[in-house]
Amino acid sequence: MLLPYLHNDLIEAGCDEAGRGCLAGSVFAAAVILPKDFRNELLNDSKQLTEKQRYLLRPVIEREALAWAVGIVSPEEIDQINILNASILAMHRAVDQLNVRPETLIIDGNRFKKYKDLPHTCVIKGDGKYLSIAAASILAKTYRDDYMLRLHEEYPLYDWKNNKGYPTKKHRCGIQQYGTTPYHRMTFQLLDPQPDLFASEDLK
Numbered sequence: 001m002l003l004p005y006l007h008n009d010l011i012e013a014g015c016d017e018a019g020r021g022c023l024a025g026s027v028f029a030a031a032v033i034l035p036k037d038f039r040n041e042l043l044n045d046s047k048q049l050t051e052k053q054r055y056l057l058r059p060v061i062e063r064e065a066l067a068w069a070v071g072i073v074s075p076e077e078i079d080q081i082n083i084l085n086a087s088i089l090a091m092h093r094a095v096d097q098l099n100v101r102p103e104t105l106i107i108d109g110n111r112f113k114k115y116k117d118l119p120h121t122c123v124i125k126g127d128g129k130y131l132s133i134a135a136a137s138i139l140a141k142t143y144r145d146d147y148m149l150r151l152h153e154e155y156p157l158y159d160w161k162n163n164k165g166y167p168t169k170k171h172r173c174g175i176q177q178y179g180t181t182p183y184h185r186m187t188f189q190l191l192d193p194q195p196d197l198f199a200s201e202d203l204k
Helices: 051-064 075-081 083-097 131-154 169-178
Strands: 012-018 027-033 067-073 104-108 120-123
Touching: 012 083, 012 131, 027 083, 027 131, 051 131, 067 083, 067 131, 075 083, 104 131
Parallel strands: 012 104, 104 120
Antiparallel strands: 012 027, 027 067
């Protein structure tokens, strides 16, 4: 069972990102401040939920949160500052937009850079431990998925509607056959180091 908060005497925002391991598209992050009495039996780490469950939970989180926001860092920025710094910047941008100022942050993972004067705590696998981080993981994931579906309409040859930009075999086959798009992260290893694994039938 997820815990409602780490600091019960502070206004606490949970933060998480989505899309860090993708070959294409922006990285998204969310920050969420939940009420102290918030409870939801379904809410969990977004990776443990189905797509349908995530989209059912998103309006609940948005309606019941004291504040929430989503931050975005573009592929060009990712290439300039690297994906770790981009993920942290996306979280900073999410916190920037909160209409309630948090007194502390809890961050999914083990790396973060201080945001202004706010204290923070990194929590490994925090999206499976704290409700606000789980809520942030759902918002980041669903908003990024929506974005990748829009990009798929523009570039359907890479199967982004199914892989959301992650390095699937079909995605890499698309890069090998059709080249890159303006949304690809050019500092990432875009092609499989074992090109003999590519199969043309994957593109059908």
